[in-house]
Amino acid sequence: MTQLGGRPTPRSVDVARVAGVSQKTVSRVFNNEQYVSAAVRTRVLEAAEQLGYRLNNAARALASGRTRSIGVVALGTALYGPASLLVGIERAARETGYALRVTNTADSDPAGVAGAVESLLDQGVDGIVISEPIDEGEVSVRVDVPVLVYGAPAAFAGARAVTAGVRADLLARAATEHLLDLGHRTVHHLAGPQRWYSARDRLEGWRAALADRGLPEPSVVEGDWSAASGYEVGRELAADDTVTAVFAANDDMAIGLIRALREARRRVPADVSVVGFDDIPVADFISPRLTTVRQPFDAVAKTGLELLVHAIEKPDADPLPVSDPPVELVVRASTAPPPH
The missing domain is CATH 3.40.50.2300 (Response regulator)
Incomplete structure (x- = not known):
């Protein structure tokens, strides 16, 4: 080992010695190359941690x-x-x-x-x-x-x-199909701002789910991702007695929507079902607890x-x-x- 500030600086050869492998194997592990078994990779990484070895990225960049x-x-x-x-x-x-x-x-x-x-x-x-x-x-x-x-x-x-x-379209489709499988005749969509690619994907997934079942497509209402916009749009939807199911393009808008529905004395989910998108941490703690799709x-x-x-x-x-x-x-x- 070389000396740095009075302390020995481990090298790849030291890691190879402790791990009982060749220096080439150590190089393969730290370069994320194939042909190294999981057991050997673990042994090399444990040896490196034991010695305090850090890969010299600057030197590797030059090479x-x-x-x-x-x-x-x-x-x-x-x-x-x-x-x-x-x-x-x-x-x-x-x-x-x-x-x-x-x-x-x-x-x-x-x-x-x-x-x-x-x-x-x-x-x-x-x-x-x-x-x-x-x-x-x-x-x-x-x-x-x-x-x-x-x-x-x-x-x-x-x-x-x-x-x-x-694949937000697949997630949106699953959210919409969940509501249709419950027996709703159609599903309204509270969309995100259409300048966002993800909002467009969610809109397309919702449309595809309705089209596959030959169901009518209600007019799309658009928010700006905020709970406040969900609340404002929710006041419009709450005034329409034919609305029984809404897929919101994110959880924040779904939360605002639920508040608007409750203020209009539309019960969730007895009168209107709501599905969000994202599974934000608070989704499991609001009342009612929010059904949603989780992004991986x-x-x-x-x-x-x-x-x-x-x-x-x-x-x-x-x-x-x-x-x-x-x-x-x-x-x-x-x-x-x-x-x-």
């Missing part, structure tokens, strides 16, 4: 020509969905051994995405994650590193793009980062196969069969 960093373009918002996905991306990146460099954009800034991408490219990132949920129009910037896209923003010139997402943020973030790292480290290889994320409907007390 490989990569910075071991990934840039993330994200909307600067505290909304549950985008914030939870960003946390999931950070966790997944940490597991891959890549550092994250996050650049936030502002709503209604047409140059936000392009400027953020240019800034990250100037920092020499090895890949870019676009977690920008709003349609800001055409993005004119050339990108020569792999790009992971969550949602469906405009394509970048020259980019090797891979896509991942929570961690699973989607992990899958997406695996796709991106594969594209970075094996540029000539075929993309990894991708399967749809799981659909998890959380049934609680806000849904029931329609009133007789």
Whole structure:
């Protein structure tokens, strides 16, 4: 071991000795390469932790020509969905051994995405994650590193793009079908702002569920993701006695909607059933407890980062196969069969 500040600094050869493996195996483990069994990987990681070994990313960057960093373009918002996905991306990146460099954009800034991408490219990132949920129009910037896209923003010139997402359309479809299976003749939709890709996906999932059963499609009402907008729209829906079921595009709007219904003496779920979207922490503690669909943020973030790292480290290889994320409907007390 070498000396640093009076303390020995462990090297990969020391980890190999303690783990009883070759130095090449240690390298494979820390580079997340294949052909290493789970038992050997665990042994190497335990030896590294025991010795206090840290991979010298700076040296590896010089040797490989990569910075071991990934840039993330994200909307600067505290909304549950985008914030939870960003946390999931950070966790997944940490597991891959890549550092994250996050650049936030502002709503209604047409140059936000392009400027953020240019800034990250100037920092020499090895890949870019676009977690920008709003349609800001055409993005004119050339990108020569792999790009992971969550949602469906405009394509970048020259980019090797891979896509991942929570498949909000499938989740919305499950929410709508739950209400139809309870016996409701149709389902109203409290939509999110249509500049958001996810709001469009949820709208399409709702429409597809109704179309598959040949059911009428009520007029769509649009909120802005806030509980206040759900409350305002809810006052309109509460005045319509034909409304027996509503799918809200997020839980906050569903909570505002429920308050408006109760103030209008429309019982939930005896008179009107309500399903939300996201499964925010408070959903299980309101009255009635909110039926909702849970977004698999961690699973989607992990899958997406695996796709991106594969594209970075094996540029000539075929993309990894991708399967749809799981659909998890959380049934609680806000849904029931329609009133007789």
